[in-house]
Amino acid sequence: MTATSLPPDSAPRVRIRVHRLVLYTVLVAVTGLFVGPFGWLVLSGLKTPAELAASPVHWLPSHVQWHNFADAFHLIDFLGYARNSLIIALIYATLVTLSSAWVGFGFARLDAPGKKTLFGILIGSMMLPQMITLLPTYLIFAKLGMVDTYWPWVFWGLAAAPYLVFLFRQFFAGLPRELEEAAIVDGCGYGTIFWRIFLPQSWPVLSASFVIAFTWSWGDYIAPQLLLSTDRSTLAVAVMSTYVTSAGTPVANLQAAASVMYVVPILLIFLVAQRGFVAGMSTTGLK
């Protein structure tokens, strides 16, 4: 990409080369800073407790303790917690993606009196700290006997999420009007138009939304801690609080190994969905 635009004299060429060297150095250094902490977590998960407690720092484990990962898996019911996390995240992400797409379609392609006000409230509710509603919501769910069930996640999923609604609205609003005009003339209902025409067009946003919602749910710490008993709780809660010896002292190396195993699925999902994710975020519509 550079060969064609290079001027004939060599001074700018040297400058471009220096420029690129600086660029790559900065890029690699910054990337190192961003990846480094995660590498350290992995290393911590491969050390013995003695090495973790030793001062000064042991940079590398003297004997790599692969079994830490197996031990972390068996010390607690890792698989059970992972299953709970997965169920909740799948329920929530699936429902909230569909409901948000549905609502987003309404805001993008339809109108009625009060639309502006409703949209204003929707955007405004994005600015409403969920933590503020979560504590009273918890008390209400407790009164309704829904503590220690997954029903709250079903309701949260069905209710659509303003951020995702906004994402879908932006995407749907960018699609050409011709898309539904023919269908309307043919007498299709809006439900059909949404399901048959708009939804198939929106896989980048759908996957982005699913990944975002899945990540929210998988990463959520406060809601499961509030609403679920220890057995039914999620990996996020378990990793944080159950890695202790019978004497109650935390087992840092196993906790590190466990948190690696807790984080990796999210990273993998993101890596797989990345393409669609970035495309979805740019909400470019048909090109």
Added chain:
Amino acid sequence: MTVEQIPVTGRPGRRPAARPARTAPAERRRISMTGRRHRAFYLFTAPWTIGFLLLTVVPMAYALWLSFTTYDGISPNWRYVGLGNYGELFSDPQTWKSLGRTGLFAITSVPLSIIAGLGLAVLVNRPIKARGLFRTLLYLPAVVPPVGAGLTFKALFDQNSGAANGVLTLFGFDALGWLADPYARYVLLMSVLWAAGNVMIISLAGLQDVPRELHEAARIDGASAWRTFRSITVPLLSPVLLFQTVTGVIASVQTIMPLLLTPDGTTAGVTALPQSNYLYMMHVFSQYFALGRYGYASALLWVLFVLILIATGLIFRFTSGVVFYNVDPEAKK
């Protein structure tokens, strides 16, 4: 379902058709279609409107009611105290201190992550090798769940085994107690900056929407790279940046990271937090979980809610002149 029955009343001139009718279709069909659109709109937005009422408005109202009581969840002897909780709240020094820390945290962390994220976006928007890999690696920390990030930073800044102190001692400095006062706040800040990939990815999408011709025209006119960035890129990205500012402020208000950086990392241990990380939400948690004072904590929440409304209002107010919207979808070819 019987669309034809929608009465042809109302103000016919109020809602012009999306574009001038070219062939003048049957008036009757046009009106009935409007009715159908109206009903479809309410139907489509219903999941959110109903959900908002039941899962937001009702809990908020419930919290407002609780904030006038001494409810603790257990004792049947709770009573109505009017504005008592609010009076106590305003005279509670912890409220003011934690509020100040939260404000400081938001004012530092939000601009820093926006600048960092925008910088990263510009960096990885250049024609570089392995661009996708760099983007992915820089974005990855942003998808690490809070618990993962908390444990990562705990491992990184551990007094004995942390890499941070490892580096310090390598250069002959003394090891620091990073997770205690007064350094805990910097660890918190760094943990937020670590997720700057979030801003990066959204800014990147915005950058790619900036028309290439604008940059080329500016270059032909002899504008420097910085000037082009300042006068073209930033104004065009301003809605994205505003969005990031507002959501960033709100996220920073409800961060639970301080909790996750403590030794036992549970809501019960909230009272053992280092002072410098005792943010407003931590104060709420400590009243709520450690002391079971639901009424008082609800009053704290309501005050926070009002403060956030004011803060976002001010942000919008002060940025209204500098945020550039290109909302006309028809202008986009």
